[in-house]
Amino acid sequence: MESASIAVGSAHAHEHHGPPEAHSSSKIDRQTLGILLFIVSEAMLFGAFFASYFFLREVSNPTDVWPPDGFELPKAIAGVNTAILISSSFTIHWALEGARKGNREAMKMGLAMTWLLGATFLFIQINEYVHLGFSARDGAFGSIFYGLTGLHGAHVFVGLLLLSFANIRAWRGHFGTKAEDHLGVEVPGIYWHFVDVMWIIVYVTVYIL
């Protein structure tokens, strides 16, 4: 059970202390491919809700004005919120560049700022929910509005959780400059970009179109 002896053991597979090193048959590393595939399945989950959205809009209520009368969406505030979330894509990129070049301060600042921007977005979104004046029970529009934005909010929350882990580990001195040593920044970063892009689609579909 001593960690030191295990480290030696894995280097000499014939001692049967650990498995042989797997042959790497692709240039892409496992975690990155894993998160990309996960994002595909997440996109399909959004697809289910978008399918519902367009059904409710185009099939069930084709002639009505959309959003139906009495539903007013704060396009401007949500637009500012969109800008906040988009800017966090740049800060996470800054953090990743910092990690690549060994600039730990840039990495830490970038991660912290991304987290704060994401939390601000979530806070404004919740504030919007409180002041919207309709709930998920109010008609099909209320349901799908809260369904889509709520699903996205849940993804922001998960993204923030992943970023929290990255922040904690960055402040505690983890992550190196080698590609495999800062996957803990890169993988949540990829997910965060996905969350941002998905918000742009949700915003354009629900608020603008």
Next chain:
Amino acid sequence: MVAALKNPGMPRAGLGFLIGGLFGFGLVVALRAVSGLEIFQTEATGYPHVIVPGITAPIGFLIGLGCFDYWFRWASGAPTIPDDHSQHGAYSWKDYFKFNTDHKVIGIQYVVTTFCFFMIGGLLAMLMRAELAQPGTQIVDPGVFNSLFSTHAAIMIFLFIVPVFAGLANYVLPLMIGAPDMAFPRLNALSFWMLPMAGVLFMASFLAPGGAFDAGWTGYAPLSTGAPLGQSFFNLGVQFAGASSVATALNFLVTIVTMRAPGMNFWRMPLLVWANLSTSLLVVGATPFIAGAQFMVLMDRAIGTNFFQAAAGGDVISYQHIFWFYSHPAVYIMMLPGFGIVSEVISTHARKTIFGYRLMAIALLGIVILAFAVWAHHMFVSGMFAWLRVPMMITTLLIAVPTGIKIFSWLGTLFDSKLHIESTSMLFALGFLVTFVIGGISGVMLGMIPLDIHVSDTYFVVAHIHFVLFGGSVFTIFCGFYHWFPKMTGRMYDERLGRIHFWMTLVGMLGTFIPMHWIGMEGMPRRVADYAAQFGNWNLVITIFSFILGVAQLIFVYNMVVSWRFGPKAGDNPWRAKTIEWLVSSPPPVFNFDEIPRVVGGPYEFGVPGARHAIMHDGDGATVSGPEPAVAGAASGGGGGEGGGS
């Protein structure tokens, strides 16, 4: 006692289950108190104080079992402990009840667990058949009957057929591609342990007021949105089973792409690996849709949203579109891994290379693409857009092309070969060809709109689905069980009992499901406990054959259990197969390989002089072609055939 509750394991998992449940319950009570609502909701379908613990208790179980220990440590920024492999491999039966990262242990956990669900689902089916033996209601009342067919289908689909293939592939796929384990071993273990949680939720619905969920496995809205509490357990169970399925698929894809042995390019992969690659693409792309559909139903039920409430502007048909956008690809999720198994078995026992290997792989990918374009053929009578009917009919009929390619490739492989049917697995593979072709042809019939309208919601549909899911998937599952049983256990099963099992299963299956075509054509509706007296005789016949089918599975269980314990030693390669899993010991070593093998040729080059698939140890190449054949008969197979792979 305290130590048992502190360390990961079953006692802590039980505690976690309790704490998780209480936490969820407390959360609902607290939130409702804070927001000034009545503490206990009294509406018929809501029950948040049951639904929320239904989510948190299983999560508590998983945390208690130790699924998240490593990740918690990682997330808190603590230095990671070098893996001491203490959670890898099984050294006693107790290790199968733990969080274990060894793909071989997980594979067996999957197979055994899902087979238990198969037995439960089978018992539910036999209860139904007992009720249907005579017209009128004798054993169960119509409400219970609704619960029976719903839980039967949900358990068989979500807890048996889909995951059992994941289990079989879990065991053999990393070995086949020369990987020491799956890409994400901890995620792999988590995927498995979500499955019993889904089972617990499905079973718990029997205890719910109003009975188990009874809206069918399809759970169509608005039937499901207005159903009693049991339906919520279905909604939640599907989430756990679906998450398990997606995580496993992702794991397979990453493993296949990044961890193949040197020399194992895509055109040297065994067809089982190709099949699981295709299946995993389908799972990653489609399964989130059922998660979405069930989320919406759950929200309609629990918090009063209006996704499917027509009166409030909701759209009922949209449920069917979203549901079938998963559930049609799902039938290929339930079939493609079986294609892979059958390809392995037929090639090995015909002693011939697969006829048209590359076309077999391309046909799999063709099915993956077409699978996403046929969903609405389940909805010809639903009142959906009329313009969508004919395109869906055409794509549905098109899908017979890649499937037909596969059938003819298997026939081409068998053609002019010297069959070795010394193994029950080969019997099941040949039986599969017969029954699956029948199921496939009735599928083409159902794809045609006029016939579909005529037989909609009749026993013809029941007959079709069972010919493809029982005659197709379950036959290939048995085929795989028998084929890899010696590899998994190191022992040989009793061939005579295997043969009895096969013939009873085949006869029982044909006797049960063939007459259903006829009574379906005459209009006997499915999903109803009672029926017109004119169908009485056929139903009695069906019930008798279905009981033969049920008894046959007991023989299988006896054979597997006794052979696992007392069977004769199997040897490393009893079928003289070429793929890598047969080139290691039976059962394989804990870490699969001492060194990663080197792949030097195609996987099915039987009868080609000097052909090798893989070299296990560099340096001693002469001794690697496998041990002496344990089964009599020289490798004489046809040397020719269509060498598509090379």
